[in-house]
Amino acid sequence: MKSASQSLTGESAVLTEVQLSHPSLRWVDRYSRLLDTRFRIPGTKVRFGLDFLLGLVPGAGDAISMGLSGILIATMAKNGASPRLVLRMLTNVGLDALVGTIPILGNLFDLFYKANHRNLLLLREYYVEDKHRRSIWPILMAIVITLIILLGLMVMIFVWCINAIMSLFQASGQE
Template sequence: MKSASKRLRGKSARDGEATLTGESAVLTELQLGHPSLRWVDRYSRLLDTRFRIPGTKVRFGLDFILGLVPGAGDAISMGLSGILIATMARNGASPRLVLRMLGNVGLDALVGTIPVLGNIFDLFYKANHRNLLLLREYYVEDKHRGSVWPILMAIVIALIILLGLMVMIFVWCINAIMNLF
């Protein structure tokens, strides 16, 4: 894994700029040479920063659009984020990094279940893009290594727990709305 780590470091495609613009690749040129990581970069930007609101600098992606579909959209978005994290784990992300990434996705998913506020939060938080920045930083610091299976099991368990929490919050919100009428 050590030789792979040296190959995956290098100059950023954005010259080290760690912003949430999403206009170009986030990972380094060397990292983008790895097919799985290139896919992660493109897919993360598609989910969080692919489109721009005309006349503004505000960017959004499919995660925001899916969040507009009550309940199911957030669950689908969380599943897509889980696929991204699993791919990152297969490419050397440590259990600690995966937990940080799951925290980002968990916060995005939980707040995303709250009508209107969750959509606004999704527009600005961009959990998948944040995770991509974490992955780039992690590779540049040459810390990636570790066993994949415990990480993947943690992802599955965390996603199941998050899905359960999302369903509970969604049901609570629907009940609160119904009690108003």
């Protein structure tokens, strides 16, 4: 089994061969790597994906990225992830989404945190431990509620940042 640092390189599948034999888990593996580790900055070992690129679009990019992460978590929950595992995954995505709303710092955080890939590693470890069988309905409701709350928080932070920037421009224009 790969170490967490080796797995964050995104160069190969993260899930085990048995897990990859299930079509929706194979899709989750590929999609997670596309979002977080598909591309490499030339001359470095730093990898990034569509999540980082979407984060460059103020406000809307982070919301879209959070929605895509939610789809991944819902798919993992549908395939047996336990409520505790889903909560850990939601925490990763929530942290990524909240920090991602902060201009520049959020983009740098996205470049290195890779919430979707971390969630994929959690899923692999959980399947290996065989503690993944639970009902999905409470999890799906928790995902929807959490995503709505996070989206609201992201909008509030984005509006606050825009107001702060506008205040700076107004203050500099009065001088």
